[in-house]
Every structure is written in structure tokens, then in C-alpha cells.
Amino acid sequence: MNFFSDIPGFDEELARAGEKALELTRDSLCRQPLTEVLDAVFSAPGKMLRPALVLAFGRFGENYPDCADPLTDTAAVVELIHMASLIHDDIVDDAPTRRGRPTIQSAYGKDMAVYAGDYLLSRVLSALVRPGMSAVGQILSRGIGDMCSGELSQYMAQFDLNADENRYFMNISGKTAALFSAACEAGAAVAGCSPDVTAAASRFGHSLGVLFQLRDDLIDCVPSDREKGKKHGMDFTNGIYTLPVIYSLSDTECGPRLRELAGRAPAMDCQALSEELYHLIDKAGGIEYTRWIMRQYSERAMGSLNLLPAAPVKLQLSFLLEALLNIEEGKL
Amino acid sequence: MNFFSDIPGFDEELARAGEKALELTRDSLCRQPLTEVLDAVFSAPGKMLRPALVLAFGRFGENYPDCADPLTDTAAVVELIHMASLIHDDIVDDAPTRRGRPTIQSAYGKDMAVYAGDYLLSRVLSALVRPGMSAVGQILSRGIGDMCSGELSQYMAQFDLNADENRYFMNISGKTAALFSAACEAGAAVAGCSPDVTAAASRFGHSLGVLFQLRDDLIDCVPSDREKGKKHGMDFTNGIYTLPVIYSLSDTECGPRLRELAGRAPAMDCQALSEELYHLIDKAGGIEYTRWIMRQYSERAMGSLNLLPAAPVKLQLSFLLEALLNIEEGKL
Numbered sequence: 001m002n003f004f005s006d007i008p009g010f011d012e013e014l015a016r017a018g019e020k021a022l023e024l025t026r027d028s029l030c031r032q033p034l035t036e037v038l039d040a041v042f043s044a045p046g047k048m049l050r051p052a053l054v055l056a057f058g059r060f061g062e063n064y065p066d067c068a069d070p071l072t073d074t075a076a077v078v079e080l081i082h083m084a085s086l087i088h089d090d091i092v093d094d095a096p097t098r099r100g101r102p103t104i105q106s107a108y109g110k111d112m113a114v115y116a117g118d119y120l121l122s123r124v125l126s127a128l129v130r131p132g133m134s135a136v137g138q139i140l141s142r143g144i145g146d147m148c149s150g151e152l153s154q155y156m157a158q159f160d161l162n163a164d165e166n167r168y169f170m171n172i173s174g175k176t177a178a179l180f181s182a183a184c185e186a187g188a189a190v191a192g193c194s195p196d197v198t199a200a201a202s203r204f205g206h207s208l209g210v211l212f213q214l215r216d217d218l219i220d221c222v223p224s225d226r227e228k229g230k231k232h233g234m235d236f237t238n239g240i241y242t243l244p245v246i247y248s249l250s251d252t253e254c255g256p257r258l259r260e261l262a263g264r265a266p267a268m269d270c271q272a273l274s275e276e277l278y279h280l281i282d283k284a285g286g287i288e289y290t291r292w293i294m295r296q297y298s299e300r301a302m303g304s305l306n307l308l309p310a311a312p313v314k315l316q317l318s319f320l321l322e323a324l325l326n327i328e329e330g331k332l
Numbered sequence: 333m334n335f336f337s338d339i340p341g342f343d344e345e346l347a348r349a350g351e352k353a354l355e356l357t358r359d360s361l362c363r364q365p366l367t368e369v370l371d372a373v374f375s376a377p378g379k380m381l382r383p384a385l386v387l388a389f390g391r392f393g394e395n396y397p398d399c400a401d402p403l404t405d406t407a408a409v410v411e412l413i414h415m416a417s418l419i420h421d422d423i424v425d426d427a428p429t430r431r432g433r434p435t436i437q438s439a440y441g442k443d444m445a446v447y448a449g450d451y452l453l454s455r456v457l458s459a460l461v462r463p464g465m466s467a468v469g470q471i472l473s474r475g476i477g478d479m480c481s482g483e484l485s486q487y488m489a490q491f492d493l494n495a496d497e498n499r500y501f502m503n504i505s506g507k508t509a510a511l512f513s514a515a516c517e518a519g520a521a522v523a524g525c526s527p528d529v530t531a532a533a534s535r536f537g538h539s540l541g542v543l544f545q546l547r548d549d550l551i552d553c554v555p556s557d558r559e560k561g562k563k564h565g566m567d568f569t570n571g572i573y574t575l576p577v578i579y580s581l582s583d584t585e586c587g588p589r590l591r592e593l594a595g596r597a598p599a600m601d602c603q604a605l606s607e608e609l610y611h612l613i614d615k616a617g618g619i620e621y622t623r624w625i626m627r628q629y630s631e632r633a634m635g636s637l638n639l640l641p642a643a644p645v646k647l648q649l650s651f652l653l654e655a656l657l658n659i660e661e662g663k664l
Contacts, residue, residue, distance in 0.1 A: 034484055088450060092443040111424040111487055114446060118420060118453070119480035122473060125457050129469025137461025141454060148451035152366055155443055 002052050003320045007313055010055065013072065017051045020076035021083075024123045037108060037116045041083055044101045050082050050179055051075035053208075054187040057201050059313045061191025070190050074136050077127045078183045081140065084120035085147055085179070087113050092155065093238065136186045143182030150174015159239035161249060161259055168246055169210070172217075177209030184208075200307040204317070207301035211324050214294045217242035219327050221281055224274040233274035237265045243293065245277075248284035255284070291325075298325055334384055335652045339645055342387065345404065349383045352408035353415075356455045369440060369448045373415055376433045382414050382511055383407035385540075386519040389533045391645045393523025402522050406468050409459050410515045413472065416452035417479055417511070419445050424487060425570065468518045475514030482506015491571030493581060493591055500578055501542070504549075509541030516540075532639040536649070539633035543656050546626045549574035551659050553613055556606040565606035569597045575625065577609075580616035587616070623657075630657055 004010040025038050054075040058064055064071070089095075090103040091113045097103060105113035124144075128137035154171040157163045184205030188198040217235065221244045224232045235242055239262075241249070249255045258280050265273055281287055298321045305317055336342040357370050386407040390396055396403070421427075422435040423445045429435060437445035456476075460469035486503040489495045516537030520530040549567065553576045556564045567574055571594075573581070581587045590612050597605055613619055630653045637649055 034481055037484075088446050091446055110442065112484065114420050114423050114449075115480050115484040115487065117446075117450075119477065119484065121450070121453050121457075122477040122480055125453075125460065125469070125476060126473035128457065128461050129466055129473050131466050134461055134463050134466070137457070141458035141461050144457060145451065145454040148447050148454055149366055152369075152444065152447040152451065155447065 002047065002049070003323070004052055004056055004313060004316050007056075007059070007316065010052075013055050013068070014048055014052055014075070017055065017072050017075035017079065018045060018048060020072050021051075021079045024076055024080060024127055025120065034116065034119055037104060037112060038119075040101070040104065040107065041087070041116070044098070046082075048079060050183045051079045053180065053183040053205065054078050054190075056313045056317060057184045057187030057193075058191045059311050060188055060197060060201070060308055061193040063190070063192035067190050067192070070132065070136070071187065073127060073133070074140075074186050074190055075183075077124055077136075077140065078179070078186070080120050080124050080127075081144060081147075082179060084117045084124065085151075087117040087120070089151065091117075092151070135189050139182050139186045139189060143178045146174045146178035148174075150176070150178065154240065157241075159262075161241065161262060163241055163246060165243065165246055168241075168243055172210055172213040173206065176213040176216075177206045180209030180212065181205035197308060200304045204301050204304035204308075207297045207304060208321065208324070211294055211297040211301065211321070214243060214290060214297065215324050215327055218244060218287070218290050218294070221245070221278060221287065222274070222327070223278050224271045226271060231270050231274075233265070233270060233277050236262070236277055237268075237270075237273065244281045244286035244290045246286075247289045248281040248286035251284035251286075253284070254280045258284075294325055298322075334379065334381070335655070336384055336388055336645065336648050339388075339391070339648065342384075345387050345400070346380055346384055346407070349387065349404050349407035349411065350377060350380060352404050353383075353411045356408055356412060356459055357452065366448065366451055369436060369444060370451075372433070372439065373419070373436065373448070376430075378414075380411060382515045383411045385512065385515040385537065386410050386522075388645045388649060389516045389519030389525075390523045391643050392520055392529060392533070392640055393525040395522070395524035399522050399524070402464065402468070403519065405459060405465070406472075406518050406522055407515075409456055409468075409472065410511070410518070412452050412456050412459075413476060413479075414511060416449045416456065417483075419449040419452070421483065423449075424483070467521055471514050471518045471521060475510045478506045478510035480506075482508075482510065486572065489573075491594075493573065493594060495573055495578060497575065497578055500573075500575055504542055504545040505538065508545040509538045512541030512544065513537035529640060532636045536633050536636035536640075539629045539636060540653065540656070543626055543629040543633065543653070546575060546622060546629065547656050547659055550576060550619070550622050550626070553577070553610060553619065554606070554659070555610050556603045558603060563602050563606075565597070565602060565609050568594070568609055569600075569602075569605065576613045576618035576622045578618075579621045580613040580618035583616035583618075585616070586612045590616075626657055630654075 002014065022042050055071060058067060058071040086098060087104050090098055091105045091110050095103050096106045104116050128140060150171050150173060154175055157167055157171065181202050185198055185202035188201035220232050220235045222232055224230055236245060245258065249258055261276060301321050302318065305314060308314060334346065354374050387403060390399060390403040418430060419436050422430055423437045423442050427435050428438045436448050460472060482503050482505060486507060489499055489503065513534050517530055517534035520533035552564050552567045554564055556562055568577060577590065581590055593608060633653050634650065637646060640646060
């Protein structure tokens with residue numbers, strides 16, 4: 001079940017992309033030591049939102065449905081890029097679980113996680129250097145480069161209570177929006193959309209990605225919910241100051257209290273920390289401000305969507321934007 | 333100064349490849365956080381043996397010198413792949429220094445090293461998806477996949493005193509020989525060599541790479557030299573059992589003593605450990621056996637070299653093989 005399930009044939013295409021992603025990791029001999037690790041990755045599939053965007057934008061061009069095979073390949077590669085980035089991000093975040101299962105780094109060690117991510121990247125490379133994939137390769141390689149520099153920049157800003165909004169938007173544009181943007185653009189390019197339409201697809205993906213990350217960051221600021229097993233305030237504890245926090249840090253009353261909380265955070269109980277954090281940034285207007293910025297990005301994305309030709313998938317894309325404005329539904 | 337300096341124009345080509353590698357990492361905006369890290373990597377260049385092999389094999393084909401530009405690009409990409417792998421290997425090895433300078437992971441943390449390596453891989457990808465690079469891309473992407481699985485397999489065999497020779501050769505074929513082999517093959521392919529010659533280039537690179545690693549592993553088994561600042565026995569201490577050790581473990585007298593030494597190694601002084609280690613494996617014949625295997629690989633490489641057409645670079649390649657049989661000269 002995904003946002004595009006109502007579109008005839010979509011779920012089948014997405015399932016094929018998932019199978020193709022697995023197949024791409026299996027195309028060599030002597031990979032025995034990897035099999036166990038990769039099985040662990042593939043046994044807990046995510047929502048496959050990024051490959052779904054490739055397929056959705058593939059519906060806007062006149063090459064569709066003839067381009068179904070390269071579209072599936074592209075969607076599969078996008079999923080592998082996402083998986084590789086999750087494996088490497090978990091090393092940096094020291095995350096114990098992902099999608100309800102132990103992360104590679106917690107189950108097999110950081111070292112294994114480094115190589116498992118690299119191996120997936122080598123499979124991405126191998127898929128993209130095949131004849132006919134050059135255009136998609138250029139779009140996705142730019143996306144990967146932007147992801148790395150966004151992650152690096154975020155890492156270097158860690159625990160910096162003077163980080164500003166510009167830096168924050170630069171970081172999330174790289175670490176999150178770059179792959180969303182590249183996925184939409186690659187789908188449109190494979191389907192033979194005009195340069196104007198392909199550029200609009202890329203901009204849509206960028207706005208959608210920023211909105212997606214803003215939502216994630218906002219959710220991390222609401223109080224933890226012990227009953228539902230939801231642990232929040234993790235970004236703040238880890239020194240990753242997101243938009244609601246950055247905005248509130250400049251509040252004359254709450255700012256100094258937030259700075260003081262940042263010092264105490266690592267030693268605090270997660271429930272108490274998240275409640276105090278929410279109280280402060282809500283009071284400073286950080287929640288309301290972030291919601292307002294989210295609406296701006298949703299409108300920007302709608303603006304790009306309006307430039308795209310008519311297609312049934314357009315309605316679903318607007319539903320996706322709407323759903324992202326709602327933070328009650330949990331992680332998407 | 334390298335093995336090919338006598339060949340007219342070679343040093344200039346190699347210098348251009350080095351500049352190109354740096355340029356490839358600089359082609360985007362907003363890379364500020366990376367600049368400092370990458371400068372640290374590029375400020376301590378290595379011997380550039382792998383890119384030199386690309387250029388050397390580029391001299392065997394009839395496209396040379398017309399193919400000088402794609403050859404330079406290929407050599408630059410090979411150097412970036414090597415650098416990315418060194419950065420990620422240092423994470424796993426917890427290495428404090430590399431080429432006499434602090435490693436990325438010791439200077440900036442493991443997290444930075446993960447992303448810096450990924451960023452270099454994204455630049456590799458970006459260079460290989462350009463039109464006309466598909467053939468080289470396929471050769472090098474296979475090489476990268478083999479490197480990852482070799483490293484993973486070695487990591488999984490760590491501290492396994494029952495690891496056998498087959499596993500060892502599989503591991504070093506991946507982690508080291510795969511890139512040597514891909515470099516030689518890619519150079520020959522760019523230069524338009526026939527499939528037979530290109531295959532011989534690949535086999536030469538494989539034998540050379542295995543020889544290179546055997547030599548490195550043998551050097552790590554000779555006693556440390558405190559005066560010259562050479563610390564040996566590190567592989568053994570880290571649970572990476574190389575050919576001289578694996579061979580000696582089956583010796584009825586020295587085997588049990590080596591197993592016992594493995595348990596004590598982490599707590600031992602480096603000088604004392606390396607002397608005891610050398611004494612045991614020398615007595616068990618592990619040194620002599622490894623030297624014999626090295627000569628086998630050198631002869632295999634010579635056999636492949638003989639299948640290549642006449643070119644001045646052939647003589648230099650045979651000198652390189654000879655030099656690798658001598659472990660007195662230190663790291664190459």
C-alpha cells in the first residue's frame with residue numbers, strides 16, 4: 001500500500017523495482033560474506049517512497065509504458081542509493097535500530113556497515129555505467145554527491161548552537177532533498193519528458209524532500225510517547241539542531257533556556273527532555289514557524305506540479321503533499 | 333620518480349592524472365565542509381602506482397597517444413577509488429596515521445571518514461557515467477565490488493585461527509588485486525587493445541596485485557625496527573592472519589605456540605611481539621614458503637606480460653616485478 005496504489009499497475013511496478021534492487025546486489029560470485037548482511041537489510045523493506053517517485057514521474061512522459069524496463073532499473077538503483085545512505089548514516093548516528101530491526105552497525109559492527117554500504121554503492125555504479133544509463137547516471141551521481149556534502153555539513157555543524165537557518169536548509173537540501181529531487185528528475189528523463197518538464201520534476205522533488213525532512217524534524221520535537229514506544233528529542237540530544245530549535249534559539253526568553261537544556265540533554269531521561277524541549281520551542285513560536293515554512297514548501301511543490309502535463313498520478317502527488325503537512329500520522 | 337620515469341612523457345602524464353583527480357573532487361558548489369578534509373588527503377599523495385599502471389597499459393594500444401585524455405581521466409578515477417578505499421579501510425583498521433599524516437578518521441572522526449570516502453565514490457560515479465566511459469565504468473565497477481567483498485570477507489575472518497590459504501587468497505584477490513587488475517585492464521581497453529591483450533593485462537594486474545599484497549604481508553612479519561620507526565606485527569595483533577602465519581599455524585611445533593602468542597599479542601610491546609612472531613614463522617618455514625609463492629606470482633605475471641605486444645614500457649613492468657620480490661626496500 002502506497003500513495004500511488006490507486007494507479008493501475010503501479011504496485012506491480014514498485015514490487016518489480018524492489019525485486020530488481022535485490023537482484024542487482026546478487027549479480028556476482030563469491031559474495032557469501034555479504035549475503036547474510038544484505039538479507040538483513042532487504043528483509044525489512046521501507047515504504048519505497050523514493051523509487052515510487054521515479055515510477056510516478058515516469059508516467060508523465062511519452063516514452064511510457066515503453067520505458068518500463070529502464071524505469072524499473074532506475075527505481076531499483078534509487079532504492080539501493082537510499083539503503084546505502086541509511087547504512088552509513090546509522091554508523092554516524094550510532095542508531096541501534098532501523099525499521100524495527102537492529103541496524104547493520106549494531107548487529108555486525110561499524111566496520112561491516114562501512115563495507116556493506118560501499119558494496120551497495122558499487123552495485124549502483126555497476127548499474128549506472130551500463131550503456132543507455134548515462135543520463136540517469138549523471139542525475140543520480142549529482143544527487144549522491146549532494147547527499148554526502150549535506151551529511152558532512154550537518155555533521156560539522158553538530159552541537160553548534162549558533163548554526164543558522166541558511167546552513168540548516170543547505171544541509172537538508174543535500175542530505176534529504178537531493179535524492180527526492182534526483183528520483184523525480186530521473187523518472188521524468190527516462191520517460192522522455194521535455195527539459196522544462198524534467199526541470200519542474202526536479203524542483204518538485206526538492207520541495208517535497210525539504211517538506212519531508214521538516215516534518216521529520218518537527219515530529220522529533222513533540223514529546224515522546226512512551227505508550228506508543230516513540231522516543232523523541234533525539235536530534236536535540238545528538239546536537240543536531242533543526243529548524244524549530246534554530247528559530248527558538250533567537251527568542252530572548254526561551255533561547256537562553258534552550259542553550260542551557262542542550263548542555264543537560266545527554267544526561268536526561270528521554271521523556272523529560274522531550275517535554276521540556278517541546279514546551280520551550282512551542283512557547284518561542286518554533287513549532288508554528290516550522291508549520292508555516294512547511295506550508296510554503298508544499299505550495300512551492302504544488303506550483304511545480306502545476307507545470308507538469310495532465311496525468312492521473314498528479315492527484316496522488318498532491319495527496320502526498322497534503323499528508324506531509326500532517327504530523328499526526330507518524331513517519332511516512 | 334616512479335618505475336616509469338624513463339619513459340618519455342610518462343611523469344607528465346602521471347602528474348596530469350593527479351591534477352585531474354583533485355579537479356574531479358572540486359567540480360561542484362557548496363563543498364566547503366569537504367575542502368579541508370580533501371586537502372588533507374591530497375596533501376600527502378602516495379606513489380600513484382595504480383594510476384601509473386593505467387597509463388602504462390595505455391601505451392600498448394594503437395589508440396595511444398590519441399587516447400591521452402580518456403586515459404588521464406581513467407587514471408584519475410582509479411586514484412580516487414584507491415583514496416576512497418584507504419579512507420574507509422582506516423576506519424576499520426583504526427589506523428592513526430597514513431603516509432606519515434593523521435588519517436581522516438583520527439583527525440576528524442569516523443563519521444567524517446565515512447562521508448569523505450562516500451563523497452569520493454560519488455565523484456568516481458560522476459566521472460564514470462559520462463558518455464564514452466561506459467566500458468571503463470564496467471571494468472572499474474566490477475573492481476570496486478570485488479574490493480568491498482574482499483574487505484568484508486577479511487573482516488569476517490578476523491581472529492579466526494582456522495582460516496585457510498584459499499580464504500586468504502580470495503580475500504587479497506578482492507581487497508588488493510582487484511583494483512590492480514582493473515587498472516591494467518582499463519588502460520588497455522581505453523588504448524584499444526584487442527580482447528586477448530586486454531585479458532592478459534587484467535591477469536598481469538591480478539598477479540601483480542597478489543604479489544604486492546604478499547610482500548606487504550611479509551614485511552609486516554619481520555621484526556619492528558624502532559630506530560627507523562617501523563612498527564611491525566600489526567596484522568597479527570589485529571587478528572588478520574596472513575600467508576606466512578597461516579602456513580606456520582599448521583606446523584606441529586610452532587603452530588600451538590603461534591596460537592598462544594595470538595592470545596597474548598594485544599597486550600604485548602610491539603618490538604617483543606614482532607621478534608617472537610618472526611622467530612616462530614621463520615622456524616616453521618612460513619617466510620620461505622611465502623617467498624616461494626611470491627616468485628610463483630611474479631612468474632605468472634611475467635607470463636602475462638609476454639603475451640603483450642612490444643612496447644618500451646614492458647621492460648619497466650618487469651623491473652617492477654623484480655622490485656616487488658625484494659622486501660628490503662620498504663613499502664612501495
